[in-house]
Structures are given as structure tokens and as C-alpha cells.
Amino acid sequence: EAGVAQSPRYKIIEKRQSVAFWCNPISGHATLYWYQQILGQGPKLLIQFQNNGVVDDSQLPKDRFSAERLKGVDSTLKIQPAKLEDSAVYLCASSLLGTGGYGYTFGSGTRLTVV
Amino acid sequence: QQQVKQSPQSLIVQKGGIPIINCAYENTAFDYFPWYQQFPGKGPALLIAIRPDVSEKKEGRFTISFNKSAKQFSLHIMDSQPGDSATYFCAARQGGSEKLVFGKGTKLTVNP
Numbered sequence: 274e275a276g277v278a279q280s281p282r283y284k285i286i287e288k289r290q291s292v293a294f295w296c297n298p299i300s301g302h303a304t305l306y307w308y309q310q311i312l313g314q315g316p317k318l319l320i321q322f323q324n325n326g327v328v329d330d331s332q333l334p335k336d337r338f339s340a341e342r343l344k345g346v347d348s349t350l351k352i353q354p355a356k357l358e359d360s361a362v363y364l365c366a367s368s369l370l371g372t373g374g375y376g377y378t379f380g381s382g383t384r385l386t387v388v
Numbered sequence: 389q390q391q392v393k394q395s396p397q398s399l400i401v402q403k404g405g406i407p408i409i410n411c412a413y414e415n416t417a418f419d420y421f422p423w424y425q426q427f428p429g430k431g432p433a434l435l436i437a438i439r440p441d442v443s444e445k446k447e448g449r450f451t452i453s454f455n456k457s458a459k460q461f462s463l464h465i466m467d468s469q470p471g472d473s474a475t476y477f478c479a480a481r482q483g484g485s486e487k488l489v490f491g492k493g494t495k496l497t498v499n500p
Binding site: 277 | 392394422429430431432433434477479485486487488489490491492493
């Protein structure tokens, strides 16, 4: 079974620039999550999709972050404009619908550095 | 607000030792407690998980102990190996959702 694919692996941008991350979940996984992992901390949920609908985006800074999941498969997360404090690893995860988090599979993440 | 408090921040043991990582929570609505293992450059991977109606769960060399009344749970790694060197995260799931709240992580180093 192929894992969760993310790209790019690394990105360095200047503050106030924009950036986008891409995620391809495991085939058949209806639920997709974006987590932000700041160095030295645990992952923090940014947004959760079920198919192509948003379930939870309560911790997404909506003034600068946006995410979409077209056709219920791939997803993109965008930051515009980026701030220094956005430097982090952005993790995508997916799970089968209704598994209650049991089947979370994370991708390797995109490491973003904002300078 | 940190909903899951994890300690210690880092831990160094010798091969064969039994590192213990502790977590505590306040929210009684949490109903599922997984532990994740993360190697550098990789995403977290599910290691072992427990429900609050069970006091202990063992899978191979990994054991979770759960104390519901104290709202604490811990991970024990028996006969630790250098390959266990990684960062370990405890997490908790809000009942009725699939959202996980993570602790800050413990960096474990197992020396040969």
C-alpha cells in the first residue's frame, strides 16, 4: 500500500511570499488532515476534510492559510502571505472514514523555512 | 492551552534499559490514547494505542499503562535498542471526533 505522498519536501521562502503544499492521501482514505509541527512541539491540527468537505478548521489561521480538497482526493494547503512564525513542518495525514483516528497515516511532511 | 502534558522532554538510556515516558490530561472527553514514534525527516507513525477502559496494553516490547482516575498514561519500552532512538509523542482523541491532540514529544536516545 502506497503511503501518504507530500511535496515538496523542503521549501525556503521570504516573509510575505506565498507558498503551497500538496498532499496525495492513501487510496480510499476519505478523511484527510493537515497538521503543523513547529520544531520541538507536537503536531497541531490545522484542518480536517471528510471527502471534499471541511470537518474542522477551528485552528486554521484563515487570514493567511487556506486549504482545499478537490474531488475528495488530493489536497493543497496555501499560506499567503507567510510570516516568520510559519516556519514548521507541515504534515498531511489520512484515514479511513469512521476509524476514529485509529488508522491515521502521516506523510513525511514539508519543511518550510520562512526567512 | 496544552491539553496533553508530556514528560520528560528528553531521555537517555543504555541499551537494555526501560525508558518510561509520561503523559497527563485534563479533558475527560478524551476516549482514545495513541502513542506515535517519529524518526528524523519522517512523519509520526502509530506505535500502540489504548482506550480508557483498559489499564494496560502490551505489544511486543512496548507497553502502555493507563490510570483513568489520575488521568495519566505512560509508555514503557522494554529491552530498549539503539534503533528505538526517536521522538515519541503521546496523543489523545476527543470523543466523537477524529481530531488528535498531541503532547510536545520526548526525544529518546538509546546508547549502545
